[in-house]
Amino acid sequence: xxxxxxxxxxxxxxxxxxxxxxxxxxxxxxxxxxxxxxxxxxxxxxxxxxxxxxxxxxxxxxxxxxxxxxxxxxxxxxxxxxxxxxxxxxxxxxxxxxxxxxxxxxxxxxxxxxxxxxxxxxxxxxxxxxxxxxxxxxxxxxxxxxxxxxxxxxxxxxxxxxxxxxxxxxxxxxxxxxxxxxxxxxxxxxxxxxxxxxxxxxxxxxxxxxxxxxxxxxxxxxxxxxxxxxxxxxxxxxxxxxxxxxxxxxxxxxxxxxxxx
Numbered sequence: 111x112x113x114x115x116x117x118x119x120x121x122x123x124x125x126x127x128x129x130x131x132x133x134x135x136x137x138x139x140x141x142x143x144x145x146x147x148x149x150x151x152x153x154x155x156x157x158x159x160x161x162x163x164x165x166x167x168x169x170x171x172x173x174x175x176x177x178x179x180x181x182x183x184x185x186x187x188x189x190x191x192x193x194x195x196x197x198x199x200x201x202x203x204x205x206x207x208x209x210x211x212x213x214x215x216x217x218x219x220x221x222x223x224x225x226x227x228x229x230x231x232x233x234x235x236x237x238x239x240x241x242x243x244x245x246x247x248x249x250x251x252x253x254x255x256x257x258x259x260x261x262x263x264x265x266x267x268x269x270x271x272x273x274x275x276x277x278x279x280x281x282x283x284x285x286x287x288x289x290x291x292x293x294x295x296x297x298x299x300x301x302x303x304x305x306x307x308x309x310x311x312x313x314x315x316x317x318x319x320x321x322x323x324x325x326x327x328x329x330x331x332x333x334x335x336x337x338x339x340x341x342x343x344x345x346x347x348x349x350x351x352x353x354x355x356x357x358x359x360x361x362x363x364x365x366x367x368x369x370x371x
Contacts, residue, residue: 111228111264111287113310113333117368118348119355121148121230123337124165127359131173131200133163135209135217142221146365148228150337150357153211153253160192161211161253167234174198211253215260229262230312230335230357232291233270250278257286269312276306289335296323300330308332312357315339315348324351342367 113119122141124132129140133151141149152165164187166173171181176198187195192210200206209217218227233249250268257266268279268288279288289310292299299311311327312335318324327334335355339345345356345364358364 111267113267113287113335114328114354115333116349116352116354117371118345118353119148119228119335120146120361120364120368121150121228121355121357122146122361123357123359124151125149126361131203131206133165133209134200134203134206135214136203136206138214138217141361142223144362145224146361147221147223147225148230148361150230150232151214152232152234154187154234155249155252156187156192156195157189158191159248159252161256162187162192162195163209163211163214164195165234169198173201175201211256215256215262218262219260227262227265228267229265230267230269233268233272233275247278247282249275250282254279254283254286257283267310269310273302273306276302276308280306280308289333292317296326300327300332303332304330310335310354312336315344318348318351318353324348324353328352339364 125137126140130136151163153161154164156162167187169181169185174181195208257263263286266286268286269291270276271291273290276288276290287309289308289312290299290302291312293314296313296317299313303311310333315336315338318336324334333354336353337357339348339356339358340360345367356364
């Protein structure tokens, strides 16, 4: 997988927000219906160690309800089993449920993609949220086992804010590209990437607004990816700086713009 790219990779952010709740099979279907096969999505582990595709660590009662029509406060994904999470319904979309990573991979395999998939899997855990009761490296083990089962080794990029998860992948799957995510400091992310032998920095877009920021990442031998880019003007400025990839809520808009040149 070539991550340094010109023109940059354009990835759908958690699928397609216009296709239903993000990180659902319907959202990914809406993205694929536009022939976009590069996508970022979020993975967490349930209480019984099943990888599920969901962004928020604490679920919001405005987005989910249980069979009694409400959601208890402080409803954390990691505190509930897959069966409990599957019983939840999306508000306004009662036919949908939180997908497992296995279900998502099964869906991906069924697609007749016209180009290779690029699957940026983000692990939703921050360093300060470490749960010492979890077996060492369980996040990496569970997810990588599914990647191998579905033969997606050449299609995935593992990323996380949590350096320790990326360290586990460096040991478990050294040949698969991995990256550090940051919304605060490029310098600290570069140092973490070097410690974990990562190949990508995924930074919030404003961190790349400074002159020379993308070049700093490139000088460290790393590809530069970003998110929160939804306008063509913003894309143009980042592309001029040498950005390698953009994660967007409006990927078709950006792809159509790039296709004009």
